[in-house]
């Protein structure tokens with residue numbers, strides 16, 4: 001995410017006063033080369049007939065352990081950085097903690113039944129490292145492993161494909177006490193943990209994802225301090241980039257060595273970047289490096305971009321020399337280990353001004369960091385096709401929007417139309433040659449939305465946090481029809 005509410009932004013009205021029409025801005029190319037002055041292009045219109053997805057396209061919904069499980073001390077689970085962070089006064093908007101969240105640790109069976117009711121053929125969840133290894137290293141907590149075995153078996157018994165994220169931000173607290181992702185040892189600890197989970201579930205034909213959104217952890221957790229571990233240090237943020245990517249690479253190597261079934265990838269949140277005018281071109285290229293290429297290039301090309309870190313407008317203002325010193329022989333080979341899929345998470349876009357600030361071009365959702373622009377998904381997918389032609393097949397593992405009211409509702413026309421518009425853009429990109437093989441909506445359930453606590457509801461299914469009652473929203477019913485038809489209708 002760009003900033004999750006921090007960082008400098010230009011007011012949209014100011015942009016318009018400057019005579020810059022948002023429609024024209026939207027037409028700007030992401031191509032880094034300074035191009036012709038932008039011209040307004042007509043918005044894309046969906047065809048009159050439903051857009052059909054390829055046979056075998058995988059449809060699902062996603063959650064993550066800390067956001068839904070609750071039961072944070074059950075069965076030997078150790079504390080994570082999010083338990084610590086949420087317990088600190090003022091960190092979470094409504095003072096919520098990870099308990100009970102959506103109580104999924106105890107309600108997992110009925111939640112899997114809900115997947116069946118909605119006709120979803122795939123479910124993405126994450127394994128909580130502190131359940132499996134309560135201190136982040138050493139002895140395995142068998143009761144933690146057993147929970148995920150039951151969950152996976154429950155999915156398979158219902159004919160649902162498991163997509164398993166190994167790390168969705170809940171680092172065991174003892175590893176943070178030793179430096180967290182700012183230190184190299186954490187990458188080795190992660191590889192050990194990943195090996196434990198691969199061994200435990202080696203027979204399962206799963207989609208494996210190593211690290212969820214290393215960018216968000218590095219920038220929001222270590223640069224802006226709005227997420228756990230709440231650090232504000234540019235050099236630690238840069239180190240967290242490298243060490244998470246190294247952890248990813250080591251885990252892929254452990255996966256291959258384990259002989260586990262299924263395929264593996266990493267989940268990167270990407271952000272199409274549009275310069276607001278020609279004077280912003282250079283800064284926009286650097287912001288693209290910080291937001292996208294700092295992650296895509298090492299994973300897919302085996303090298304870091306040279307323009308992401310530094311003191312020029314738009315760059316991550318860490319010490320580039322110190323960052324280079326972190327990268328040892330063999331690291332980039334590990335980080336660029338061949339993948340079976342690249343998981344991308346798409347929420348919206350950003351504009352960039354000539355000072356490198358991320359500025360609004362499109363209306364935001366209730367999440368102020370989310371500028372909603374469905375065509376940005378098409379741009380993103382096409383950019384990947386052009387810039388990384390050897391990339392593995394793509395899967396969208398997150399895409400969604402919070403309810404427009406904090407209270408929650410099951411009449412969520414905004415989410416339904418958001419999903420429809422994004423699925424149309426996904427189908428459009430497939431038609432233009434993108435190898436996109438699956439889509440997971442974020443999220444199956446209303447849940448603990450990090451620093452926003454329970455106050456932002458991202459679920460297809462409404463959760464009453466008093467009673468834990470689940471009620472599918474209109475979008476969930478609509479999404480079921482899309483999945484069953486393997487097609488998205490124009491309206």
Ligand code: GCO
Pocket residue numbers: 001064067212213216269345398442449450458
């Ligand atoms: C992320 C995470 C999810 C969030 C979702 C909405 O993208 O930040 O993977 O855990 O809940 O994105 O913010």
